[in-house]
Amino acid sequence: MITTRDIAERLGVSVSTVGRALSDDPRISEETKFRVRQAASEMGYVGNRAARMMRGASSNVVALVIPDIRNSFYSTIAHELSKNMEAEGFQLMLSETDDDRMVELRHLRELSATRVAGVIIVPTARPHSDTVKLLRTVPHLQLLRRHPSLGSQWFGVDDHEALRQATAHLVTQGHTRLAYMGGPTELPTGAERLRGFRSALREGGLPEDAGRTELGPPSSVDHGRQAMRRLLKGPDAPTALVLGSIQLTRGVLEELSEQRVKVPGELSVVGFGDEPGFSWWGPGLTTIGLPIQEMATGCALWLMRRLKTEPGNDGPYTSVSPGSLVLRGSTAPPGGRAPSRSH
Amino acid sequence: MITTRDIAERLGVSVSTVGRALSDDPRISEETKFRVRQAASEMGYVGNRAARMMRGASSNVVALVIPDIRNSFYSTIAHELSKNMEAEGFQLMLSETDDDRMVELRHLRELSATRVAGVIIVPTARPHSDTVKLLRTVPHLQLLRRHPSLGSQWFGVDDHEALRQATAHLVTQGHTRLAYMGGPTELPTGAERLRGFRSALREGGLPEDAGRTELGPPSSVDHGRQAMRRLLKGPDAPTALVLGSIQLTRGVLEELSEQRVKVPGELSVVGFGDEPGFSWWGPGLTTIGLPIQEMATGCALWLMRRLKTEPGNDGPYTSVSPGSLVLRGSTAPPGGRAPSRSH
């Protein structure tokens, strides 16, 4: 690899001069700058960021730590983040945890060693204590999920309210046997969503046992299929289902298609999240829409500002976005008929 | 930040001893190792990769340079790559080009400065000459798209054959007014796919003008919608459409749903790529399936092997995967009726 020294030797000047010429230092004459740049370009010189970092410069890398990039939530966030950061000269490091705290820890070890400038993380249910320790040493922002032992910088959704609304919609239509399928209550988001579901039942005057629950790994499409199969079995199958995870929603849709369950005739469904395919599915999926793009942009802007203003303004910051119910054709009163398809 | 020196001072040993203890050097006594590790852990020591790299160690970062992570092709690849690399201790850098050669160049400058160990790239149509220069200095692998001025390491799809098959399927059904919508012919993949379309027409004995074409930005869902609108206008609208891009496919599906075009009654459609939503769409989308996951795994394994075996075995390497036509309900003879929906 070509270094400033190689250039210096070729031009018969000192390394300092080369370095200064390349960083456009006003003390260097225009003529020298020109010669240095010319030579650098010809020789294919590319500065060494590692060396620069050793001199105290901070890294220009921000890490995004998420369960799975294939989830459209996270790919949207990665995209928005990347777009906003590119303009500021930052690079994006992608770390997938697969919701495994040990993988999460290994990633954070690597990221710390790389001295990333910042981290945006969707933490696992119970991060390892070393993960917590490591995160304390770097500006970070929690996304969607919030873990109390981590900092109080958080971008999230009002999970309780979103699920309450979605469930209330079904209760209002007259459903009395409902089910909720979502992530484990270990996850704060999981707990909140379940709480929202139950709140709506209570407010609708329904008994405790009106709501069945299926909790499990929230990033597993397969688990969604299996859980759906369980819910459909037996004589007291629910007439309405509310979902609390986008991947589970996918699994449920696949299973319902395969088993040719009539939606909303036999079962009303409210999905979680919104993807292009959701509007095409069956009668069109009524779903809990989240302002992911706005949240992603918000995250990016927060982090960029945080990284550019030196003082450790790590004061608590919380931004809660509301979800919004997107009404399509997958919900109706129990035993009701499906509205006509939208296409 | 805590350094080996801090640990050394606290324990009253030398920096070398600390360094060696941490890297489990056999020359250090077990007792010393224990004390050092203890102190390191207590003090929250995290090695500095930049410093390590200065000593000649290669970086453990691999970059993935793609147009847009929201495309399920690329997110699948990112996922597989990430999964395979995590096991080997590599980190993944994500760079989105948005199919803009200047953005691509900026990213490659950064990546070079970071001394990434390897690059997997889906190049833009006409990469900047500096981009080409930079890529020459790092092990890289082209994915899907192949640019002649870059190396000959390439993982791709037999685009010609895939499109030929898809088109032949429609020609066999009796269509005589067909259309192809895909990326610009500047892209080698774009050119190949168009050529496949035309080959099938020729082999089917159809005249040159039996095939209309709509070429444009392949990563733009919006362009897909607009192009679809153009194709539907006029008296000689095609009765069959073949797609050459996943994003364009998405746009087309949205537009067809909105305009309530009867598929396959009024128009037969063969999509490109396969996503969960495609099987739910209308009558189920017949589409060109690609073995993305296998390709992604192949890429990851190739790169890992390439990075671990020192000798510059940069011999030409090419892997061509076949596409496969996934038959669903969106194709039928012209004027034919749609089969019943699958769910």
Add this chain to the structure above:
DNA sequence: TCCAGTGGTGCTAACGTTAGCACAGGGATG
């Protein structure tokens, strides 16, 4: 003529880590 000022450049150290060499102490061998 001398001095201050200035424009342009060079020298050196430092960032944190590691590899090569040196060296001290102790036991085994001749």
Add this chain to the structure above:
DNA sequence: CATCCCTGTGCTAACGTTAGCACCACTGGA
């Protein structure tokens, strides 16, 4: 008792870059 080897540790330099200070050759004013 001298020599040798072995174990465990320390010293030093080097990686590429940059910041601080030093320096030299001028120019212009006293």
